[in-house]
Structure formats: structure tokens, C-alpha cells
Amino acid sequence: MANSKDQQALAISLDNIACQRDERQLFSGLSIEINAGDVLQLLGPNGAGKTTLLRCLVSLSQPAVGEIRFNGQALHQNLYAYRSQLLYLGHLAGIKSTLSPAENLRWYAGLEGDDVNLEERIETALKEVGLYGYEDQSCFNLSAGQQRRVALARLYLSKARIWVLDEPLTAIDKAGIAKLERRFAEHSASGGIVILSTHQDLKLDTLKQVDLQDYLPTPDMLMGGL
């Protein structure tokens, strides 16, 4: 099954997107094409709307104007296919502190319905993020950075091809960042998509950058053109 999916094309297109938050226009007129193998970095100061855009991209919110399409179809018409390919790491880590790292990852794998060699893969994933030996500790004993790494272990576990990551590099040390960069490169080389927001400089060949400040709404739109 995984093989047939690998051959499928992946294309996300944003068509003239505008987002607002609390009645304030954040950006508008944003059109991007994202294809298999792309790594897209969102730039912009705090409050520019990076998180809002990422939440629209995973269909947790809807843009005020415009449409997001997956393989040519609007997201809401294609939701199952889209979400089967999606991995989202939000502002909140999505880790239950009562549970151990392994138990958290087991739940995520269960949601994907993917349990082939699960225990082995969880072990490798935790090893990759430097949490080997912690797999059976409760997460509330872990530090903030370590909790963040539990969430990042999903990047080594999941078969999803579209990664949408909101500030994945916060609270991660230099070595960890280098390792994640390599992981992004691998993912992009195997035909996946990475969309992330970060202030770090990434050293990747396939990197595309979008600065949300280039899409600030024009003054007359702010005044009540809505």
C-alpha cells in the first residue's frame, strides 16, 4: 500500500489566501504551489500569521478568503485522502504527560492504523531523537525540550508524506537541529513535503521561503473593504 502511495503525486496549492484573526487582517493575496519534494519555510515576525496559516493548511481553521487545494480538489472534498498523508506538529506538543513516550507514540500510530513492527519502530524513533532509555518514563518527568522531542519522534515513525510543523526547532539544541535538518532533506528527497515555520536558517537545497510580510494587506483593505 505504501508503495502505491509513493508513486502518487502530491500537490498543495494555495489560491489567493487571506487570513484574519480577531477581525484583523493578517495577510492577503497569498498564492503558492507546493509540490512533492518541497521544503517550505514560512518567515515573518511574531503575529504575522504563521501559525494561523499553518492551521488553515491542516484544515483546523478556514482562511477568510481563498481556497486551499490538495491534488486539484478543495480540501473539504478530499479530507480523508489529505489527512491520511498529514502530520501536524502544532504549537502544543500533543503529548500526554501522564503517559510514557512510547505510549504516546503508540496512540499516534494507532490513529494512522499502522502497527507493523510497531515496538521496534518506536524504539528506533525514540533513539533518533535521543530519548533512548526514557521510553517508559512518564512524560511529566521529562524536560520541556525532551517533551518536544517526543513529539518530533513522530517524524521518524509516521508514514505521512506531508509534514506541517509549527516552530519545530524551539527548545532543541544545535546537534538536534542539524539532525532534524537531515531528516527534512531525507523526507524531501523521498518525495515528501515539509512546511514549517522557524526563525532558524536552514541549510537545505530544496528550500523555498515565503515571507508573510510580503503579503501584508493593503491599507484600503484594512479600512473595511471586507
Place this chain on the structure above:
Amino acid sequence: MQFRFDSFAEFLSMAGHGPYVWACYFAAVLALGYIILAPISRRKSIQTQLLRQEKIAEQQLAMQNNNSNA
């Protein structure tokens, strides 16, 4: 069709049921009156809100003009 009561006092007392009947109709007047007045007073408050905003905008505009003149 005829008036069913002999005197006004009788009309008010309604053979002992007067207080109940009148209380109900009085309550109806209050309720309907509230429903009628609420949107009107709301409209008024929106109007004053808007006027205040306009005033502030005018003031800012005047200040900007003063600054540019100076």
C-alpha cells in the same frame, strides 16, 4: 357583542378574578414593551458609539494636519 360588566368597578374586580387577569395583562405589556424597546435602545447606543469613533477620527485627522502645517 356587548360589554359583559355592569360597572367599571366590576370590570376591575372581575368577580374576584380581577387581580389575576390584570396582573397577566400588565405583565404582557411589560414583556412586549421590553421586546419593542430593546432593539431601539440598542440602535441608539450603536449610534453614539459610532459618533464617538468619528469624533476621535476627526481629532486625529486635525492633529495630523496641524503637525504637517507646523
Place this chain on the structure above:
Amino acid sequence: MAWQWFHRLGSPKWFYEKTTAWMPWLLSISLLIIISVSIWALGFAPMDAKQGNSYRIMYLHVPTSIVAMAAYYVMAIAGGIGIIWKMKLSNMVMKVAAPIGAVLTALALFTGAVWGKPTWGTYWVWDARITSVLILLFLYLGVIALQEAFSDQEMADKASAILSLVGTVNIPIIYKSVDWWFTLHQPASIKMTSSSIASEMLYPLLAMIIGFYLFFTWALLSATRSEILQREIKTKWVKQALLQKA
């Protein structure tokens, strides 16, 4: 074509301008009906053999109960349309229907209770109809409280739409259950609906029901218009509409 009409109806500005002309008419006709039937009911209607003069309250109680109930459905349907078609106007109608419905429900409850005193000798009887109206009031208060609790208008609209739709599914069940519960606990000794109502009394009652429906329509439109002004306060046409008259 039909869709064009539907979208225009969804435009607050179009709605506001279109309804301006109707408002005085609706209000005056409805008040005319309500006031004239009230006068008739108070002074000219024949006395009921069993209940005496207290039955004159029926001309208030029955129409308010009916309209209070209908208002809930109007609210829920508006909420449903707001969720499915994301129509702004529909959300506003839903929001303003709740307080109007609650006031009418409270009035129905009050008149029912006061009517009970001369009829049954006590203000409060746990009879099926009054209990149902009381629960209807709670449902309204829930929707209003939920609407108030959110600072974000869009979330408030969605939340109260979902709640009122859930309530709509529940209302028939609640009514049937309460009916069933009542027959279980109270043998049919207290029965307040007279089995056959004389046409002389029936027609004014029907007129009153129509009057209340018209009044509710006016109230709904009027409150929606205020809500439109509030939510669209930043647009040019609202500024013009409000400042010209000031």
C-alpha cells in the same frame, strides 16, 4: 437564479434595506390585533361557566406559549442554516431569537402560573404543559448563556447553533416524556383544556395567535437589524445609515 436570491438574502446590507419599509407596518398591524383582541377578551368575551373570568388569561397564555415554542424552532433552523451555508445573517437571526423567545416563554410561564391560582387554588402545579414550558425556558437560558460566554463571535454563533439543534432534537422527546410522566403521577383530575371551545371564543384566539406571530416576526426583524448595525459597524453603509439620521 434561486441561488442568487439565496445569496442576496445572506447579505446583511440587502436585508437591512429591504426590511426598512416593512417595519412600521408589521408593528402597527400586530399591535392593532393584539390590543383589539385584548380589549375584546377583557370586556366583551362571555364568561366561562367553569372557570369564570380567569379564563380571559387564556387569550394571552395560549398564544405566547405557541409562539415561544415556535421561536425555538426558528432559532434552531437559523442556526442550522448558519452552520451549513455559513450565512452571516442567519447567525444573527439565531442570536437575537433567543432573548425574544426567552421573554415570551417567561410570559407564558407567568400567565400560566397566575391562571393556576384561581383555577387550581395554587400558583404552581407540576402539570405537563407548565413543566414543559419551564424546561423550554431553561433551554433558552442555556443558549443565551453559551452565546454570552464566548468572546469570539464566530465561535459563539457556532456553539449556540449546535446547542439549539441538539435542543430541537430533544424538545419533542422532552415534551412526550413530561406528558407521560404527568399521566403517571396525576390522575386526570386536573384538566384545564375545555374539550370543546365555542367558535365565538375560538376565532379571537386564532386572531391573537396570528397577532403574536406577526409581533414575533417584527421583533425578530427589528433585533436582527440592530445586530446587523453592530456587527457591520465598520462598513460605509452602516455609517451612512446611522449618521444621516443623527
Place this chain on the structure above:
Amino acid sequence: MSSSLHSSNPTVGKAFWATLKRDLKIAIRHRGELANPLIFFLLVITMVPLGVSPSPKTLAMLAPGMLWVVALLATLLSLDALFRSDFDDGTLEQLLLSPQSSYINVMAKVFVHWLTTGVPLTLVAPLLGVMMSLPEAGYIPLLLSLLLGTGSLSLIGAIGAALTVSLRKGGLLLSLIVMPLYVPVLIFGASGVRAAIEGFAYNTQLAVLGSFLALAIIAAPLAIAGALKMSVNN
């Protein structure tokens, strides 16, 4: 239900089990909190003889209704926490993003809620029935009606919990919006027990409770999922 869907899509059953297992594990790790609704149930029932009268006759008369009302309140108390921690740590949005219909995951969560509140409440109810001098004929119907009824209570209550999860002070509001919706369940639950005590058949009441549960299983998760989507969308 999950088995029929299981055949059409193998991942649906897995998602259901994954969420079920996860929530059960969390519930077991927080066993202390599991006891809270039960202790509340016990405390309120203890207050009744103190506040009303210790005479067995009076208590027996109050027992069916009292036991049901307090079970209902205990369920209400436990509801606020149903989605709260998932909302706070971000797993709620992850759950809603899973490719399976949210129906499945929501169902799993509510099922665990029922297992950890409805079932224990049902199991201690006979004990409290003794304290309330419940006549002998009432125990079986009390157990059955609570078992069926608490399922509906969990499902309906979860709608309220989902609507208020993004509000910091949602607790009281939750009770306010959910309680009117509980009326039918309360009426039929309590009256089933009463009918049995008075020597009548109570299968009508159980059948009605069963149909409420069926309706709630079909419809409530849709409302819950919609409400959760609204709550995370900000």
C-alpha cells in the same frame, strides 16, 4: 458497531482501540480521581436522611428519584474533565486531524467516560439503595436503568463538555446547558425503579431508555465532533 466499520476500513477499528486504550490507561493512572464521583454520590445520599428524615418509609419513597438525581449530578461533575486535558495539551486537535471520521475517536472517548463513571456509579447504586431503604424489588431495575441511562448521560453530557471546553470557566455553564437535556432520561430511569417497587412491569421504561441510548449513539457523536471542531478553531 466498530466491527462492521472495521471490515470496510481496517484502520477505523485500530483508531478506536488506540484511543480507547490510551484513555483507559490515563484513567487508571489517575485512579484517585475515579473515586471522586462515587464519593460525591455517597455523600449526597448520606445527606438525605440527615436533611429529610431517617424513617425508612420516607426514604423508600424518595429512593428511586433521589438515587437517579444524584447519579445524574455525579455524572455532570465528571464531565468538565472529559476533553479538558486533551484540549490543553494539544492531543484534541491531533485527534480531530486523524483521517478517520471524528465519530470513531469521540465514541471511544465517551465510551471510556462511561466505563469510568457510569459503570462504577451503577455498581455502587445498590449499596446506596440499602442506605435509602430501597425495597427489594427495586434493585434489579435500578441496576438496569442506570446501566442504560448513564450511557445516554455520558453521550449527551459530552456535547456540553465539547461546547465549553475552550472556556476557562465552563463548569457551571456546562451543567446549565446539559441538565435540561437530561430530563427524559431522568423521568424514565426513576419511574422504572418506582414501577418495579409498586409491583408493576418496568420493561416499557427500560425499552424507552434503550431507545434513548440508541438515538444518542447515532446522533450525539456528530454534535460532539462538531462542537470540538468549533472549540479548537481559534
